[in-house]
Amino acid sequence: MVDGLGSALGEPLFERAAIIGVGLIGSSLARVIRRKGLAREIVAFDASSKVRARLRDIAIADHVAETAAAAVEGADLVVLCAPVGAMGEIAEEIGPRLMAGATVSDVGSVKASIVAAVAPHLPASVTFIPAHPVAGTEESGPDSGFATLFLNRWTILTPPEGADPKAVARLAAFWKGAGANVETMAAAHHDLVLAITSHVPHLIAYNIVGTAADLEEVTQSEVIKFSAGGFRDFTRIAASDPIMWRDIFLNNREAVLEMLGRFNEDLTALQRMIRRGDGEGLQSLFTHTRAIRRSIIDQGQETAAPDFGRRTKDDG
């Protein structure tokens, strides 16, 4: 296959992988596990009976379980792929049914609060290694997933101190098998990094789209018509799943408020530059920010293509 994922592993890393919550991320994970032979068997469970029915139709897992507790039976890898706010109750339900020696992980977009909600429910016989694949689209549900979602993206592992190094290495190999680059850091640091690279950007995108919707001087129809000037890109971000993002802000409150404070300070300074007509100050900031874009392109986290392929072919 020329999808960039390479050939399947000779020997799977896990015997039985259980995926709890099978939306965009969970279904992408199921697809790449099968595509790359990362586990011999895949069991899936989702709280929604509609999703379970759909999973039986599209058959991206070998078995679809009727409860989370049944899904983890005999699994040596359990990955929680449900919304952040649901992780604690799932852990409570599956805790007593986990196989000794199993690795339990998750894909939640915040880490410290998930550790606090999940860890107390897990038996000492399993290893809990929280994880976060920094990859996604603004879509949801099992049909939106695809096997290459994690390819060349970063997955962050936040193993607690003293976590079994063999289990950590195996989970890292698992994500590398899925095409990801893997980095390890403390849960609290993860939450700070993601606050600035993901959570605050989403917050201000939601905010400006909200502001634009409430104006009286400018009609909604004008906002929509003339969105090609920049606003449009924010609406894509602000179309992300409301429940997922509610959970993220409720569960990464401190780091988000901290980074938002910095953003506000800087915005006040920028506002003052405009008020004072400080052209040099503006130009110098705008020049500085270009360099970061170049680094992102150089490191393969984006292509240089203008306008994300919206551009039509030039005819001279």
Place this chain on the structure above:
Amino acid sequence: MVDGLGSALGEPLFERAAIIGVGLIGSSLARVIRRKGLAREIVAFDASSKVRARLRDIAIADHVAETAAAAVEGADLVVLCAPVGAMGEIAEEIGPRLMAGATVSDVGSVKASIVAAVAPHLPASVTFIPAHPVAGTEESGPDSGFATLFLNRWTILTPPEGADPKAVARLAAFWKGAGANVETMAAAHHDLVLAITSHVPHLIAYNIVGTAADLEEVTQSEVIKFSAGGFRDFTRIAASDPIMWRDIFLNNREAVLEMLGRFNEDLTALQRMIRRGDGEGLQSLFTHTRAIRRSIIDQGQETAAPDFGRRTKDDG
């Protein structure tokens, strides 16, 4: 040609079009004028001798003039496509050389300040009709332009009261010929609409990229690695031309500060929701903003494709 622009006009709308400033917008305009036969002849002038040399090489205009004054000689359409801050001095130079009956227009991203800078230099024998094609990429220069840039995008005309209706209709036909939809409004209203749909979005994109660059707790390398979580999209916007954007903020100061004030009020409310853990309030805002995205897609100002074509084909 299957570029969506349709066939060329039977009879050109103008005899001789002069384009002053031939970067992204000016070169796209030259290309579509020729492609659609909107003017019989195209004369181009750019302040940069490097650009003029390049224009002779790529030959997207029939003549390349050595001064702006020479370029407008005998032109019945003159379009100023230079940075906003340069419009006044160009008008001063070309004013005495303009042909009686000519239409003078521009493509600047702000309107009221351009009217103030340009109009005093124009003779009463020409019709000045400011315009703004709401279309662009983050690239600059004559090689970045393409004939379909304006296709299905909106061009806003802001004719002053009493402008010759025939000249306005002909300029509207010209932009429709270039593939654009045309809307007419007052210059001051244009500046308010664009402040919210373009200028403030760019300002906050520049701002968050600047904030991220200055953090001590999170390294630049971490910001770049994990940018796929949302930040990346802001860096594209914040890579836009620094001089163009400096000029926009200096020349649309009041409307930008007004809209920024609204943005700040709303952000303060959002911040309070997070601090208080108001999940319902967050979810309700996040749900509301989704609807706007849908309208933009419905009105053809964007495609629904997730992640702007970054997504690789699903292999099941």
